[in-house]
Amino acid sequence: MSTPVKRVIEYTFLILLASIFIFPMIWMIASSMKPEGDIYVDMGTIQSFFPSVNPSEWFQTYQDLFARFDVLKYVFNSVMYAVIVTAGSIVVNAMAGYAFAKFNFTGKKFLFGLLLSLLIVPMETLIITQFTVAHELGILNTRLAVVLPMLANMLFIYLFRNFFKAVPDEIIESVQLDGANYWTIFWKIILPMSKPAIATVGTLSFIASWNDYLWPLMVLTDTEKFPLQVAITNINSTPPVYTNQVMAILTLSTIPLIIVYIVAQKYLLQGLGGSGTGIK
């Protein structure tokens, strides 16, 4: 088989596969750009994946939405929470991962096993007791309360640990002889070598924070501090529910995640410099 033919087959396959994964997103965006009735009339036909035939209707939904809800305020809050959670989660979990990867300390095995076993706790069922803790700390109705519980995550610690283990001890020892302390080693040597792990943890933390709904609603009373998810639920549950407006707010809430992922995946690729398998 000649190379061009092979390539055509490869791309056809990849595109077919991609369309299986991507069509809900296209449907979502298309549905946000037409009157509500058309969404259901178009259902099941190819037209459901295209915006309204009348371009003047494309952004009508968004105008209605912005007139009803202060979307920008919510977007700002969400971005702020997500950025803080992402940065904090990378630092906190990487530090712990470093300790597990490169230190021998008393109780290491036990602690690692304990934290790993905590992964089995279904968080959905603990929200009331978590709230009690937040109340005891006196952080209710502060932005801190939204952020703090989302930082430490055993899955991310494990991910960092696996990465850091791959860093050869010789590198650490050589800089140690030059007089660098543990913090410098962690901050200047280990972290910069771990871009794939940082990109992975960062992306996943960002998504988790961005999509979190119930916890912010529990700990905040001040509407000014609510994140976007609260607005989405609000739009989605205040009858009458306009499906096109729901799709519009969901489209708006998906865009930042896609941007973050595009940025992060660039680093994923660059990760290990010239030594990777698919490097430019």
Added chain:
Amino acid sequence: MKKFNSSMNLPAYLFLSPALVLMGLFLIIPALMAIYYAFTDYYLLTPDNKQFVGLANFIEIFNDPIFLESLKNIVLFVVCVIPIQIGAALGLALLINKNRKGNIFFKIAYFAPVVLSLVVISVLWLYLLNPSEGLINVLLEKVGIDPQPFLSSPKQALYTIVFVSAWQGAGYQMLIFLAGLQNIPGSVYEASKIDGANKWQNFIHITLPLLRPTTLLIMITTFIAAFKLIIQPMVMTQGGPMNSTMTPVYYIYQSGFSDRLIGYSSAMTVVFGVVIGLITIVQNKLSKGDD
């Protein structure tokens, strides 16, 4: 602190401390409180009025047909979803771990369901899977297969959720696999190329063994996440039809927050935690543990 001879305890714990403090506050303490509640008759609306009831909650659990049914459902779900989802994730990661034009598009596409709201996903799949005029059945009919009830059948609903979950979640594991693949030095493959190995041999003898820590991580986390299934049945079937998609966490959530029986729901959390814990240990032993 420049040499290795001093104790590593202090720096190690300093590095761990932020994570430990936060997990202690928001995970360990709440979990311990839940264990304590499991032995009480804590009713959500009367928090000051908890009585110690010993093992009463636990005895009731084993006579609760819905909880037992939910355990059966979740085991079936996990057994089906794990190979499908992890296989798909690895396949996707291998496919896009390559330098080709437009690769970035495929990377975004395969990850798209992960970032999509479950509302969109469930509304869309509910429509696609509609027995009377959903797209899937229209296609099936074209190839001569009778329309299927999917989510509205007690026999098919769980498998439908398996499929939608794997479809939705595979991109997440793909990302972690991809990070693992990027971590394999290209020089290893070059060496084996010189030895004349083909792609398949490379995959079996180099990629898979080097991916082992990543695979193990994904196995454990997917496994645990699958056991904690709640959102998909909550949105798509409300646990029905006839409890065929009721899962333990969903039932725990219902008992605690709808029925307000925190004591009983905490006891189920404990039982459920012990069950997953035991299975995880066995699984770990079978895969000979890590390190």
Added chain:
Amino acid sequence: MKKLILLVFCMCLAVVVTACSNEQTSSENANEVSMWVHTSNETAEGKAMQSLIDQFNEENEDGYTAKIEFIPRSGSGGGYEDKINAALTTDSLPDVLTLDGPNTAAYAEAGMIAPIGDYISNKDDLLPSIIQQGTYNDQLYAVGYSESGVGIFYNKQMLEEAGIDLATLPTVEEPWNWNEFEDLSETLVKEYNQPAIDMGLKDQSEWLMYAFTPFLWSQGGNIVSEDGTKATGVFNDENSVKTMSFIQGLVEKGYTTKTPVEKGFQTGKYPMMMTGSWTIAEMNSSYPDIEYGVMPYPTSPETNELVSPSGSWQYAMSATTDKEEAAGALIDFLTTTEALTKISLENSVLPAATSVIEEIREEVSPQMQVLINQNAKSAHARPVLPQYPKVSRTFQETISDLTYFEENQDIQKLLDDKASQIDKALQ
């Protein structure tokens, strides 16, 4: 190393500082009442409430004021109710709160809310269903500020094309029974070769409890005994079996379906839909081309008694408040004819009081008028039971299970099972 210690120290400090600086922001002013509501200030309902509160703050003669906080709920009341429950564990409930009708009994039983009958001057004006829903152990604990209702919405054009004379359709004054409902469905199924009506059987949600209990009540049946202690002997009696057979028959004969197409009525696919007042607003804004009317609930042919669903969110006073007078004055203000009229008109919901019906009758659409009339004549509140959530869920499961007619031909056995499940919850 030093930097690391410094970093950890700073993080600890941050936690401690915020811990000290912020305490519960309950209002200092002894005359200011705090109030939580379950909606957002961006909805019509929230806006109406905000302007009522503003009015209260300006006009109250005793110098009482109120501060309202909006806590948007998710689909079925989650979010807001979780927050109430959490506030309960830390003793930080507001002075006045809103609650959904079915929660009255549980909240009153747990001592969360206080009786407010003495503060309400407009009590005699409220609809009986509003009083029924807010009363527990013979005391009024909560006042609904609007009503809701359900009817049979029909597509005029589709019915006419099937040869039906619209003038012969039932009205609230002259309702129809189950047999007539089945006859109409039969005609429509034959004409369009698909289900005649979307009854919302797709979801297993509160809707099934809310919309299907009136059939049982019309037949003379009930879910639990009068004293609320037992379901066996009630929920599995002859009346229940007859009602459930009727409902199952609708699915079995293909008149309705458990898997309706999304928005089938709105887009002119199904000729009828059983739905509530919220659909009127939706039809006006998104589906103006569909001409539709509203018919009342079908009644049991044995009793011919019209029963329709009702229920709404209500105002109540927290039992822990130390500002009873101020809180009582606020709730009294919010339940005057003027305030209730404002909420009904701005939020397009059914009125909660007789005087409000007179006020708004001329201003609402004919479809809305049908629901208002039906509501005033036949509204029936859902049972006021502390264990309501579990009872409701069991009822929902019963309806949902029924629609699987092949698996559940033995209705008596199904109802025996479900009745004993409810008994277990009632213990």
